Amino acid sequence: MKQLAIICALLVVPWIVANALGADVEWAGGFGLVLVFAFTGLGHFVRTDAMNEMLPRSIPGRRALILASGIFELLLAILLLAWPKSPLLGLTIIGFLIVIFPANVYAALQRIPFGGHSAGPIYLLLRAPVQLLLILWTYGFVVKGEG
Numbered sequence: 001m002k003q004l005a006i007i008c009a010l011l012v013v014p015w016i017v018a019n020a021l022g023a024d025v026e027w028a029g030g031f032g033l034v035l036v037f038a039f040t041g042l043g044h045f046v047r048t049d050a051m052n053e054m055l056p057r058s059i060p061g062r063r064a065l066i067l068a069s070g071i072f073e074l075l076l077a078i079l080l081l082a083w084p085k086s087p088l089l090g091l092t093i094i095g096f097l098i099v100i101f102p103a104n105v106y107a108a109l110q111r112i113p114f115g116g117h118s119a120g121p122i123y124l125l126l127r128a129p130v131q132l133l134l135i136l137w138t139y140g141f142v143v144k145g146e147g
Helices: 002-021 023-048 048-051 062-082 088-109 117-143
Strands: none
Touching: 002 023, 002 117, 023 048, 023 062, 023 117, 048 062, 062 088, 088 117
């Protein structure tokens, strides 16, 4: 569950700091997404074996999928730096967040010992709202560009 706290902090803290300092909150909101995708993307390379277990064994090339999705998340972080207010990029991110969520459901139901999933279905009571927050944050700061 520590990873969920880190993700939330990476997402929200830049926005809170920008608000407190009177800085550009729209930029800070987008930068929070950059930090989240950089963190989660790197996790695919640091914890590859643990993430591998989040996918059913029946899926071929699980390790390659984990590594490819890590590369994709790092690419999203870079693209967010280049185009922080791109509706197409934002919709791509939202689609990606929706597509990957079933892996979290599977991992929680199987009690995979990674990222809090071992808590079982109760983990989803925290994970689902965080996923929704990421989607809404992306919509507000990237798709609409208004925060």
